[in-house]
Amino acid sequence: MPKARARTTTLKPDSDLAHRLQLHGEKSLTDAELLALIGGLDTQHAVDLLRGTGGLARLRTIIETALPDASLAAARLRASLELSKRMLRAKLPKGQLLARPAAVAKYLLSRYDQPGQEVVGALFLDQRHQLIEDRELFRGTRVRCNALPEPFLRHAVLIGAQGIICFHTHPGGDVTPSEEDIEFTGMLQEACKAVGVVLVDHLIVGGVREWCSMRREDLF
Numbered sequence: 001m002p003k004a005r006a007r008t009t010t011l012k013p014d015s016d017l018a019h020r021l022q023l024h025g026e027k028s029l030t031d032a033e034l035l036a037l038i039g040g041l042d043t044q045h046a047v048d049l050l051r052g053t054g055g056l057a058r059l060r061t062i063i064e065t066a067l068p069d070a071s072l073a074a075a076r077l078r079a080s081l082e083l084s085k086r087m088l089r090a091k092l093p094k095g096q097l098l099a100r101p102a103a104v105a106k107y108l109l110s111r112y113d114q115p116g117q118e119v120v121g122a123l124f125l126d127q128r129h130q131l132i133e134d135r136e137l138f139r140g141t142r143v144r145c146n147a148l149p150e151p152f153l154r155h156a157v158l159i160g161a162q163g164i165i166c167f168h169t170h171p172g173g174d175v176t177p178s179e180e181d182i183e184f185t186g187m188l189q190e191a192c193k194a195v196g197v198v199l200v201d202h203l204i205v206g207g208v209r210e211w212c213s214m215r216r217e218d219l220f
Helices: 017-024 031-039 043-053 071-090 101-111 150-159 179-194
Strands: 119-125 131-139 163-170 198-206 210-213
Touching: 017 031, 031 043, 031 071, 101 163, 101 198, 101 210, 119 150, 131 150, 150 163, 150 179, 163 179, 179 198
Parallel strands: 163 198
Antiparallel strands: 119 131, 119 163, 198 210
């Protein structure tokens, strides 16, 4: 994996980026310019980072190694990513998430899109089916992820969750449940029953906006 090293520890962003954003809006800036503005980098450095790491989606998973000599920039970018995640989570509807699978799927698509890797996790809910926490539990290849029920149940018991919305991504974009998806859902549902936790739904998300609720498809 190529590593784009910082050329300097002195952070000097291009001075006109903030002014251009104020005048013309954030959409007027390129990915590299937004990266430079947030991280406190010069624009060429930001361009080199994106080229060296393969783009924004890849950069966010390797910020520390991509910016080994500019810890302040790495900290700024990590803080920005965390803030964006919390803002997405704040948009989740208050109340029972069971009745809002489309809103949950939209959140998951924004939160866990990992090109080239299947991600498996869960939203952990209280007795009113309101969100306590969401957590990534497994990560695999583009076409396969060997998930097991135990981590779902262990964390649910640890935080006192009463319900689980399982989710996983299909990086290829086709969200049609496979036989393995159906088999795993049945296995997870039985395991949840054994410890008094409700499997509320299993969502498959992929591409830009594709999603499937296995409960709605009557696949439980």
